[in-house]
Amino acid sequence: MFNGIHEECGVFGIYSRTPANVAHSVFYGLYALQHRGQESCGIVVNDCGVFSYHKGLGLVNEVFNNENLSSLPKGKIAIGHCRYSTTGNLTAANIQPIVVRHIKGPMAIAHNGNLINALDVRREYELRGAIFHSTSDTEVISYAITEARLTSGSIQEALEKAMSKIRGAYSLVIMSAKKLIAARDPDGFRPLCIGTLPDGGYVVASESCALDSVGAEYLRDVLPGEIVVINDEGLTSIKTNCKKKGTLCVFEFVYFARPDSVIGGCSVHNARIRAGKFLAKEHPVDADIVIGVPDSGLDAALGYSLESGIPYGVGFIKNRYVGRTFIQPVQGMREDSVRIKLNVIKKVVEGKRVVLVDDSIVRGTTSGRIVDLIRSAGAKEVHMRISSPPFISPCYFGTDIDSKDKLIACQMSIPEITKHIGADTLGYLSTENVIRIAEDADTGFCRGCFTGEYPIDVPDEMPKDKFEQKLVE
Amino acid sequence: MFNGIHEECGVFGIYSRTPANVAHSVFYGLYALQHRGQESCGIVVNDCGVFSYHKGLGLVNEVFNNENLSSLPKGKIAIGHCRYSTTGNLTAANIQPIVVRHIKGPMAIAHNGNLINALDVRREYELRGAIFHSTSDTEVISYAITEARLTSGSIQEALEKAMSKIRGAYSLVIMSAKKLIAARDPDGFRPLCIGTLPDGGYVVASESCALDSVGAEYLRDVLPGEIVVINDEGLTSIKTNCKKKGTLCVFEFVYFARPDSVIGGCSVHNARIRAGKFLAKEHPVDADIVIGVPDSGLDAALGYSLESGIPYGVGFIKNRYVGRTFIQPVQGMREDSVRIKLNVIKKVVEGKRVVLVDDSIVRGTTSGRIVDLIRSAGAKEVHMRISSPPFISPCYFGTDIDSKDKLIACQMSIPEITKHIGADTLGYLSTENVIRIAEDADTGFCRGCFTGEYPIDVPDEMPKDKFEQKLVE
Amino acid sequence: MFNGIHEECGVFGIYSRTPANVAHSVFYGLYALQHRGQESCGIVVNDCGVFSYHKGLGLVNEVFNNENLSSLPKGKIAIGHCRYSTTGNLTAANIQPIVVRHIKGPMAIAHNGNLINALDVRREYELRGAIFHSTSDTEVISYAITEARLTSGSIQEALEKAMSKIRGAYSLVIMSAKKLIAARDPDGFRPLCIGTLPDGGYVVASESCALDSVGAEYLRDVLPGEIVVINDEGLTSIKTNCKKKGTLCVFEFVYFARPDSVIGGCSVHNARIRAGKFLAKEHPVDADIVIGVPDSGLDAALGYSLESGIPYGVGFIKNRYVGRTFIQPVQGMREDSVRIKLNVIKKVVEGKRVVLVDDSIVRGTTSGRIVDLIRSAGAKEVHMRISSPPFISPCYFGTDIDSKDKLIACQMSIPEITKHIGADTLGYLSTENVIRIAEDADTGFCRGCFTGEYPIDVPDEMPKDKFEQKLVE
């Protein structure tokens, strides 16, 4: 609600041993992944090779209802997607999964991530007569798979070839007439995991919390570069593109993922507790209470309290009745858009020296407003602690941390930010420790947004809409 | 409402000399063409090369409202489409106009008609790596244009080449970054006309009634095989594909077109009056009153009355308050789905010998129900007259007269049909005279659905969904 | 659509011998009465004394759908109402039927008409502590019945007493725990008729066309002043308030009622044919064709043609695809709100001397626009004929003919109107003949809006909202 940093997608797929209400399972899976993308979503069901789908703008619970869910057929395979995206008139065409048909039959693709060479690849296909309905990378990936499919014996072989053509971040869930396929880019920027169903079926999902919601057992993560193929014979794996140790986005542990998810064997909740502990070590302060900004700052606040011995408290009540559209306060009235959603419990903070923990500061506006609320409620001191380092560089791999203009840490020094948000002191987690919060995860990390150093070469510039090419006619 | 025979589309385009609310003009144009397709519609606006659109399932007046119309930008060019289509989960992808982007920029296409070699052409592109998002012919046409565009200096040149690749019925309205293009297949199966705006702009539309609705002056029909290009320099024409005299669908005059339209210089209303007159000559009867089945039988009824001297009367009131969904009468109640929409004026028919005129009989169920209503109201005799010949063959050129199983004239002789619908006598217009009803139109006619003889070779079979190919993987 | 004069309501009730889907029957009845009121509607079902209802703003087909109709229980009795009303924030409370509970149980009331002493009666109850939820007369009627009920043995006896308290126009359909009751004011301003169902049940409705729609047989009209009580023992009648010959609103025959309805034994369609014939006698003209303005002018045009011998023609096509909200043409575009709905068939009128027939002229704006359309299409002369006299006085009995400011005939002489609307000649039906168009109906007529003379005393002024009393606190 307040963060302003968005993951761009969640993906989900299911392979049931027997025809079942797989659309419902995908619905619950997407519902559990809703935090990864709230602007649009879709479900595609495969009923003996015939693909049916429903997609729309909005939350999973808004786009789907009993009527349209029930109108989707039973089947053995289904995939789904939820998406955060930039708005615009072309949005409808960009809603995923995309469903296409090539010479070998139908194919549906759900994608979490971002390609860095999409424009070049797209141009190559256009020069051969390709047409594009959307501006999404996913359609580019579809063409790459389709091209390779013409000379491949199977879709997995085609995907294997296509992966050498596309570069960047991609966790993919693909459905063909008879198979469910999951794949992750060789760097493993975005998470993707596999679960087993009691009846022998499989589920793949961006995060393990989605496995829990459908009663699946966590099996393992898809490896960086791996292609997992699920069909009636079970699960097989292609690892020819598995060449590196992964570099998972560390901000998944800091903020994006749900605390009840496990990534690379590491509990997200525990990683956040640890982030809070490191923070307490790096930026200790003499204070009376530690409170977290709901919801993403709560775990780190608990960690800070555990390490520092300063009592943990509940300082805010967040109004949970979020509606379809937020009604903006009108000019001249006393309402306040932050306070409407977040109210301070005065008795908790008044007269106290407060450690206030949040996961990040983007523009600084909301942080300033929250510090102000705490002070108005009577806090004597406010010590802001942030469970990640300052953002100083854009992300090329599937989040919207993209513009230096909007990142306060690119514009101000830490003392300036401290003053700007009205805190007494301010401490960020160090870039050294941020990758230690999930030390037990079996992966390396990308922390490019905090350092400007990326695991792979990135383009010189990252246009907001990559495909807004010049018009030539 | 009762006919059961559907035209498959209406198309509309506008080129304004200066940026204007062209989306509104397309809205009114589509509203005037609504009878050609009621299941979905869409409008695409070109604002200096940036395409914005809104599409949806439903009537023009349901899909569009002040809010979404106003959210479309002003521009100089816009096109629109309304469509009758088979329902199904994939419908959304089939809503037109389709909007794509190829190497030379964006393109939007609206299509009325049906290709007979779409499957072959599609397969050819698929073998080169093409992917399809829809099952519509229009996407095939997009590929054909895009392919030719790679080796052509302009979109019109590309279209000219593409027209030698595709066969069948197509009235097209195409928008590129800077041009509005209209084209008609070399046989001219479906109508398409041009109008001029007071400010020097142009409008193209399936029927002239849509020109009237936006204050445009009827200029002329697009010729069979002609490509009309409209841009800032005005209108130019390419006639290299104009090789034959057209063979317009004669059922456009009988039923599809709006009576206030003029096609090929001939008034549709007058053609229907003439159909009624021919009918009176071919099937005279001694009777007291002539009444038409609203709305499509009214003109022919007037013609029958004029020729026969039997007085014209108003026998039915049609309920005009049609809603979003029709509530079916429930089991065991006395309501009747025909009578709910159509009520007899008893005083007009009771004790009378009635000539009842309709445009066609498809399955015979509704005709039987209407004859029954008239008799229950006290008519002594009911003489059914149909202003077209019996349907005996499918249409391959853009209507849904497709299945012999559903056509009563393929199953029964005329005496059998007479008995089946409960009429005293039944007379159809002859196949000779049906093409004389619009004798002053400057075109020949296709009457394949009445004779089984078509202007061009047709495929052996016509699958309902041409692209439901077998799954190969 | 164009008329600007509105009836204010339609009422419907059903008594089934056995519990059935009576809500569906009321739905179809209201659908047939939709022309009497399009702004809101409601259905109340009585399931063994428990009243359930659904009401809303909009057309019957918009307010009701399969889901909410099916959620209403089965029952033996149900009533419904459709309403034209002035808009406003309090509208929701005014949607009928109103459902109340008094000491003797539940009661639902649907009312067509207008009381002329409502304000006085209301004040009397308020002085005794009554509270009002709406500004409608119907709530006043509820109080009058409830008051009398306290000292009466039955609801019909209470209604009988209440009728001596209220004055004006009222056709009522009332439902109590065990009875369906229909009543008409002693002057019989508004129509109300009774039909029988095949199973022995009864239907009451504003017009007979609603009986047809549910398969009921027309039995007779409710008499002016009569109370009809229907329960398990059948139908009984109370005629103590039947003291006068009725004075039915003659404009029901001219415009309000549906042509397929029969009122007082007289066919509405025939009355309109006769109006056209009288018009031809009163205002003959040398012309080539007679055309009616759809839909309400068509019957009179046919009558004019029959009497005059001038051929009848179809001059206009009306677009039937009316949507939820009409999109207004935007400034600077060439669209025209009249032409969007009504297009001239040029070939019918060009070069002709046209007799143009409509039912009435209110402000003159639309008439002027229509004459202009005909001339632009090439008509040589336009002779306007109106099948009713000029409006010169407000109606106090249930229509919105209320303000002299808005009635062109109060502002201009007939020559001035002729010039104003651009016609060559203009002729109105005379006040003598207007009451002869339904001469075979067994009722007298109110023609107050044409003469200023009313069957009963009317108040000096008629406030738009009778209950906007001054605030005293």
Next chain:
Amino acid sequence: MFNGIHEECGVFGIYSRTPANVAHSVFYGLYALQHRGQESCGIVVNDCGVFSYHKGLGLVNEVFNNENLSSLPKGKIAIGHCRYSTTGNLTAANIQPIVVRHIKGPMAIAHNGNLINALDVRREYELRGAIFHSTSDTEVISYAITEARLTSGSIQEALEKAMSKIRGAYSLVIMSAKKLIAARDPDGFRPLCIGTLPDGGYVVASESCALDSVGAEYLRDVLPGEIVVINDEGLTSIKTNCKKKGTLCVFEFVYFARPDSVIGGCSVHNARIRAGKFLAKEHPVDADIVIGVPDSGLDAALGYSLESGIPYGVGFIKNRYVGRTFIQPVQGMREDSVRIKLNVIKKVVEGKRVVLVDDSIVRGTTSGRIVDLIRSAGAKEVHMRISSPPFISPCYFGTDIDSKDKLIACQMSIPEITKHIGADTLGYLSTENVIRIAEDADTGFCRGCFTGEYPIDVPDEMPKDKFEQKLVE
């Protein structure tokens, strides 16, 4: 979500010194009170004596949007209401505030509470000819005020008299043409407080969290029996009905109220912390971690941890993306309606002895399911602690704790409940301590639902719908 016990209403009113967007303020106030009633809501604005309103079924954020909020006029006074109610066809008539008009002008009333003599009072009015549109107590209160108003000089005097007629729980916000009035029953069962606006205006609300949301300063609670009158001259108070010390519902502190509210000077959050502390004293246990059931068990869990020294942990993640309608898992799939909303963080509980804190147990089904989730995640022991005593008696004062059949503690002993929900041990807060959790509040308490002893006499039976009287006709 899981509790199954519902408060029945929230009320809000504002008096602005100058005309302003008061509807927006009420919107934010109701949004803050949403937890008190989620089924319907409404806002009434007073613009110089003209009342306008919008009401509907659903959450505040669903019923209201920018369009309908903006269509309400500016004004100085407005009131609002949110409601939990039993569903049914008559619901629409029961949505509050109710808006009526009596002899002295318009009046709107919003009510939180429940009368115990409503049926008797209603019958008294019915015997004098009153009609009722709803089955709510609020309409009875309207009549009582209206009756007294006839013999009173002002609405406040009328209310003062009416209060001696009605008995039970009522916190009222009333709006007349010129005044905003707040009143609380003499026992003060339900909370109601007053705030001041910076410009000198006033706000009244069920809870202080709603004052915060509109930038109002908490002034004081309305006293039990007090009538507060706000108009242009400011705030005046009538205390003639203030005769007792209040007996506030103690469950407001346990569960109903928002933790950031202050009632009777006591912080709700602090009261819950204290409840947890008492619970630790009453039911200590040797364990590794204390976790609360979100959201209502979290504060007491923290209190239990603070008192016991057992570490506080976060054991559950609650999915916040609640939609319009919850999609039920389908038969045969593995989804689980509890787990879809609430997921365990396995790493937190596995191998641990867990103290699980919740606010109450109603039927036991959900508690059992939650214990099961914790065990499946690997907890060694589960010790359930409930921060209130067992429910053994119905509530007559405005909540839905009404049926002994549905209360597990009426059916089973505590050892039986322990076994039923699958816990190792179970401890409830004692009836002695439950009233000590808010010891610093300046009020007594009603704890009738825990003891069966009520502050005032209660009726022998409490029918679910008080007004479903027998039908007499």
